[in-house]
Amino acid sequence: MPPVIEPAERHTLSMLVDNEPGVLARIVGLFSGRGYNIDSLTVSEVSHASHLSRITVVTTGAPPIIEQIKSQLDRLVPVHRVVDLTVVGKAVERELALIKVRGKGELRQEALLIADSFRARTVDTTLESFVFEITGKPEKIDQFVSLLEPLGLVEVSRTGVAAIGRGAEGM
Amino acid sequence: MMREMTGAEMVMQALIDQGVEHMFGYPGGAVLPIYDAMFHQNQVKHILVRHEQGAVHMAEGYARSSGKVGVVLVTSGPGATNAVTGLTDALLDSIPLVCITGQVPTHLIGSDAFQECDTVGITRPCTKHNYLVRDINDLARVMHEAFYVAQNGRPGPVVVDIPKDVQFAKGMYVGPENIQHRTYQPRLKGDPEKIKTAVEMLAKARRPILYTGGGVINSGPEASRLLREFARLSGYPVTSTLMGLGAFPASDRQWLGMLGMHGTYEANMAMHDCDVMVCIGARFDDRITGRLDAFSPDSKKIHIDIDPSSINKNVKVDLPIIGDVKHVLEDMLTVWRGMKAEPDRRALAGWWSQIDKWRARKSLAFTTSDRIIKPQQAVKALYDQVKDKDVYITTEVGQHQMWAAQHFHFEQPNRWMTSGGLGTMGYGLPAAIGVQVAHPDSLVIDIAGEASIQMCLQEMSTALQFDLPVKIFVLNNEYMGMVRQWQDLLHGGRYSHSYSESLPDFVKLAEAYGGVGIRCSNPADLDGAIHEMINVNRPVLFDCLVDKTENVLPMIPSGKPHNEMIMPDHPEALDDAIDEEGKMLV
Ligand SMILES: Cc1cc2nc3c(=O)[nH]c(=O)nc-3n(C[C@H](O)[C@H](O)[C@H](O)COP(=O)(O)OP(=O)(O)OC[C@H]3O[C@@H](n4cnc5c(N)ncnc54)[C@H](O)[C@@H]3O)c2cc1C
Ligand SMILES: Cc1ncc(C[n+]2csc(CCOP(=O)(O)OP(=O)(O)O)c2C)c(N)n1
Ligand SMILES: [Mg+2]
Numbered sequence: 057m058p059p060v061i062e063p064a065e066r067h068t069l070s071m072l073v074d075n076e077p078g079v080l081a082r083i084v085g086l087f088s089g090r091g092y093n094i095d096s097l098t099v100s101e102v103s104h105a106s107h108l109s110r111i112t113v114v115t116t117g118a119p120p121i122i123e124q125i126k127s128q129l130d131r132l133v134p135v136h137r138v139v140d141l142t143v144v145g146k147a148v149e150r151e152l153a154l155i156k157v158r159g160k161g162e163l164r165q166e167a168l169l170i171a172d173s174f175r176a177r178t179v180d181t182t183l184e185s186f187v188f189e190i191t192g193k194p195e196k197i198d199q200f201v202s203l204l205e206p207l208g209l210v211e212v213s214r215t216g217v218a219a220i221g222r223g224a225e226g227m
Numbered sequence: 228m229m230r231e232m233t234g235a236e237m238v239m240q241a242l243i244d245q246g247v248e249h250m251f252g253y254p255g256g257a258v259l260p261i262y263d264a265m266f267h268q269n270q271v272k273h274i275l276v277r278h279e280q281g282a283v284h285m286a287e288g289y290a291r292s293s294g295k296v297g298v299v300l301v302t303s304g305p306g307a308t309n310a311v312t313g314l315t316d317a318l319l320d321s322i323p324l325v326c327i328t329g330q331v332p333t334h335l336i337g338s339d340a341f342q343e344c345d346t347v348g349i350t351r352p353c354t355k356h357n358y359l360v361r362d363i364n365d366l367a368r369v370m371h372e373a374f375y376v377a378q379n380g381r382p383g384p385v386v387v388d389i390p391k392d393v394q395f396a397k398g399m400y401v402g403p404e405n406i407q408h409r410t411y412q413p414r415l416k417g418d419p420e421k422i423k424t425a426v427e428m429l430a431k432a433r434r435p436i437l438y439t440g441g442g443v444i445n446s447g448p449e450a451s452r453l454l455r456e457f458a459r460l461s462g463y464p465v466t467s468t469l470m471g472l473g474a475f476p477a478s479d480r481q482w483l484g485m486l487g488m489h490g491t492y493e494a495n496m497a498m499h500d501c502d503v504m505v506c507i508g509a510r511f512d513d514r515i516t517g518r519l520d521a522f523s524p525d526s527k528k529i530h531i532d533i534d535p536s537s538i539n540k541n542v543k544v545d546l547p548i549i550g551d552v553k554h555v556l557e558d559m560l561t562v563w564r565g566m567k568a569e570p571d572r573r574a575l576a577g578w579w580s581q582i583d584k585w586r587a588r589k590s591l592a593f594t595t596s597d598r599i600i601k602p603q604q605a606v607k608a609l610y611d612q613v614k615d616k617d618v619y620i621t622t623e624v625g626q627h628q629m630w631a632a633q634h635f636h637f638e639q640p641n642r643w644m645t646s647g648g649l650g651t652m653g654y655g656l657p658a659a660i661g662v663q664v665a666h667p668d669s670l671v672i673d674i675a676g677e678a679s680i681q682m683c684l685q686e687m688s689t690a691l692q693f694d695l696p697v698k699i700f701v702l703n704n705e706y707m708g709m710v711r712q713w714q715d716l717l718h719g720g721r722y723s724h725s726y727s728e729s730l731p732d733f734v735k736l737a738e739a740y741g742g743v744g745i746r747c748s749n750p751a752d753l754d755g756a757i758h759e760m761i762n763v764n765r766p767v768l769f770d771c772l773v774d775k776t777e778n779v780l781p782m783i784p785s786g787k788p789h790n791e792m793i794m795p796d797h798p799e800a801l802d803d804a805i806d807e808e809g810k811m812l813v
Pocket of ligand 2: 623624625626627628650651652675676677678679680702704706707708709710
């Protein structure tokens with residue numbers, strides 16, 4: 057009899073790490089080596105003075121797996137702190153996407169209307185194409201992309217989720 | 228202390244400042260500057276090995292038997308890749324090591340230069356941490372940090388990869404005094420509330436058990452002392468994993484023997500039936516738990532571990548306590564005494580009488596013969612002759628390793644060195660050499676198999692060169708016995724490639740190296756031959772010809788719960804003990 061399988065959940069983990077060569081490789085290697093999922097990953101320096109980067113990983117797994125992932129990340133030597141934003145409470149999660157559509161006439165009009173209703177900005181225009189910039193929760197971007205699909209969608213570039221806890225406290 | 232010196236000199240100075248007395252290594256182009264710096268000092272003694280894997284296992288044996296950090300020095304490329312097995316072994320068994328590897332000069336990195344390999348890339352998953360030092364100004368700090376990371380928290384191997392130009396470059400050396408690690412600060416003290424809850428749970432227990440492991444050894448001899456004190460105070464039974472043997476004295480009445488796949492019946496039954504289990508520095512390995520959903524089904528579980536990722540990894544526990552064994556046991560004892568805790572003596576007496584019934588099954592029993600040496604009998608005969616001596620035991624991997632664990636009994640921690648997590652054949656001889664370096668006047672014996680011993684046998688030459696009189700006691704069954712046993716279990720006794728064909732003449736081989744060879748096949752000669760072995764002050768290879776058909780029992784077949792053990796009085800149960808699902812497991 058296999059052990060009881062708990063349903064997978066989607067969690068957003070945020071961590072502060074030393075901004076040094078190889079740190080990202082350690083983190084990505086941990087996920088691939090131990091067979092964990094990465095749904096999205098963002099990384100950027102957040103403090104030049106103290107050499108810190110912030111990494112946000114969105115992952116899915118059963119609760120005990122998520123707990124393992126957090127402990128495993130926490131024990132990497134260059135990792136300062138790991139917070140499971142999904143457990144702490146509702147976090148602000150945002151993603152930015154750049155989306156290119158190509159089309160003429162009615163399709164072009166339709167794309168502009170949809171972009172407008174999603175509060176996307178037009179950042180590049182030619183006679184037969186647009187590039188839109190949109191920010192929001194990943195689901196909102198998913199929806200935007202799927203609406204543009206029949207209207208000449210060419211390509212999508214997404215940043216992955218950046219997240220931060222609500223309220224006055226920092227991580 | 229700030230002083231200008233070359234990178235190579237910094238490496239040696241850092242080792243000296245870290246109190247290193249011995250290191251194990253093998254030279255090559257990319258570490259020649261360090262070998263040159265070594266030439267100019269005589270504080271750190273270098274043991275020249277014959278293969279880099281041997282160097283790492285020696286450092287492991289040295290570290291495990293002395294509580295110090297083991298130090299290894301190897302060259303780039305093949306030197307580094309040869310060290311990988313040892314590093315992985317040390318990672319899985321939580322052994323503190325610092326391994327210095329040479330690297331091609333920084334400007335050639337990435338160009339497939341001669342003897343270049345991506346050492347930090349290759350060793351990332353098999354070290355606790357690793358560094359590539361590109362700047363001379365980081366070197367001294369990184370060296371000290373490496374020692375700090377290797378031995379603090381859950382110990383493990385650390386690699387410091389140093390390009391050759393950095394070894395020649397000059398910079399300011401900083402001593403270890405002012406090195407404080409920014410991020411890595413493992414927690415030693417357990418949460419006081421949880422410790423209190425743990426003591427309350429334990430005091431109320433009716434069928435308690437202490438399940439101890441390698442973490443007690445890692446925590447230092449004081450942890451073993453506190454474990455004994457807690458056991459005495461409470462009167463509770465104690466079992467241990469393979470890695471924890473010696474933390475609790477085997478001669479104690481409260482000792483149940485090792486648990487797990489080849490553990491005793493009483494230890495496994497007590498684990499299965501207990502109502503409160505405290506796991507102290509062990510990690511619920513699959514050799515211990517057997518079938519997970521049937522593992523100790525009715526118990527509350529307390530887990531003391533310094534590594535949060537060990538908690539709830541395999542088994543969900545009710546009360547995790549993150550901290551060092553010594554600190555947590557110390558606090559538990561204080562709370563226990565403060566509460567004037569009194570265990571339920573009647574319940575406990577009942578529990579002990581149940582345990583005594585399980586003990587009476589004599590799960591480690593074996594038959595002896597006067598025609599052929601039984602391997603268990605060989606271990607017992609060895610034990611009987613050396614138990615009162617200052618003795619350290621290492622092993623290779625296989626059946627002989629399990630018989631050593633079952634029939635050699637330990638009273639003290641740090642006396643038993645074995646490759647548990649990775650199960651590395653070839654570990655035992657170099658590990659014994661490392662132990663002998665740390666304890667030159669002690670008796671050091673590698674209990675070996677004829678297949679395993681051939682994996683690092685070249686280190687005989689190291690033993691001879693450095694006058695290290697290790698004893699290799701080979702239980703020669705002419706089979707990769709552990710493989711043969713599993714072929715019995717899973718593959719209808721089809722012994723595909725598990726026969727040790729074309730064995731060398733071990734006696735001549737020992738003599739060829741300049742050591743002593745002894746052969747024994749007759750039970751009547753065994754004691755005399757062992758006596759001869761332990762009284763020679765030179766390396767000995769003892770070829771003990773044993774029964775070729777013996778299997779290790781008792782055994783919990785993979786995929787089975789603790790209360791379905793195969794016992795020596797019904798060995799025929801081995802034949803179809805494992806179902807389809809269990810076959811997938813190793
Ligand atoms: C052929 C073969 C058969 C085997 N059969 C068995 C068997 O029958 N029974 C058996 O027991 N094993 C057996 N093993 C060994 C098994 O594979 C594991 O290596 C072993 O069980 C792990 O021991 P452990 O749980 O004590 O953990 P270790 O690997 O020793 O880990 C120690 C744990 O303690 C923690 N720790 C470390 N330092 C501290 C500290 N200072 N304070 C607190 N916690 C700390 C660590 O984080 C870790 O969780 C076998 C191995 C082989 C090769
Ligand atoms: C490096 C390595 N390769 C393969 C194995 C798989 N293995 C485990 S035990 C064993 C046989 C060991 O034979 P021997 O040393 O003669 O010991 P015995 O079991 O006969 O006592 C093998 C091949 C291993 N553990 N390590
Ligand atoms: Mg054999």
